Amino acid sequence: MTELDAPQEPPQEQASLSLWQQIQEDWQAHERDWTRPGFRAVAVHRFGNWRMTVQPKLLRAPLSLLYGMLYRKIRNGYGIELPYTTQLGRRVVIEHQGAIVIHGYAVIGDDCIIRQGVTIGNRSLEQPLEAPKLGKGVNVGAGAKLLGKLEVGNGAAIGANAVVLNDVPPHHVAVGIPAKVLAPKASI
Numbered sequence: 001m002t003e004l005d006a007p008q009e010p011p012q013e014q015a016s017l018s019l020w021q022q023i024q025e026d027w028q029a030h031e032r033d034w035t036r037p038g039f040r041a042v043a044v045h046r047f048g049n050w051r052m053t054v055q056p057k058l059l060r061a062p063l064s065l066l067y068g069m070l071y072r073k074i075r076n077g078y079g080i081e082l083p084y085t086t087q088l089g090r091r092v093v094i095e096h097q098g099a100i101v102i103h104g105y106a107v108i109g110d111d112c113i114i115r116q117g118v119t120i121g122n123r124s125l126e127q128p129l130e131a132p133k134l135g136k137g138v139n140v141g142a143g144a145k146l147l148g149k150l151e152v153g154n155g156a157a158i159g160a161n162a163v164v165l166n167d168v169p170p171h172h173v174a175v176g177i178p179a180k181v182l183a184p185k186a187s188i
């Protein structure tokens, strides 16, 4: 089974929004610019999930064909791999484009920011299905790699070019290779 084929239930909260409402929200999150590759990638992801709700399967078939074409266009044209099986929260922003690879079993919470050169994927071919889980409002710096079964807490930040191999607590910052969690700044 490829990432494209794996079944997935949409997150509960998101399921209550229509496809149009989800895409409208994503468009607002991407500064109301429908030409941004990140917005287009997220919109195709939403469409890919929505089409799985269409019954009967025969009616879904042409939509799946269209989804497959759009998915490949986004991947090949913008360098953004975002399979519909990834659990993507609301208002996730993909800033810029190029070399963005997101695992089909990754979980990305509401209001996260993903930048160019980011990989959110498995750590080794021996555990191909193990993928990171990001909480809400995680800010991922350009070029960061998050690898394997790990959790990043709500509101955490990942430094540019960090290689994250372990959990990052909520509202903490992780930087470096391998990434280390910085001590919280003392409040004044």
Ligand SMILES: CC(C)(COP(=O)(O)OP(=O)(O)OC[C@H]1O[C@@H](n2cnc3c(N)ncnc32)[C@H](O)[C@@H]1OP(=O)(O)O)[C@@H](O)C(=O)NCCC(=O)NCCS
Binding pocket: 115, 140, 141, 142, 157, 158, 159, 160, 161, 162, 173, 174, 175, 176, 182
């Ligand atoms: C990680 C980041 C969020 C930290 O911001 P911050 O909380 O304000 O932290 P500071 O700038 O005070 O840095 C804290 C320490 O981490 C180090 N650091 C910061 N970013 C780092 C990075 N990406 N890699 C390695 N070390 C880093 C700093 O040198 C500093 O070290 P020191 O305490 O030894 O001097 C920020 O530096 C970052 O990398 N943002 C990504 C932004 C991005 O991708 N921009 C691209 C836009 S297109």
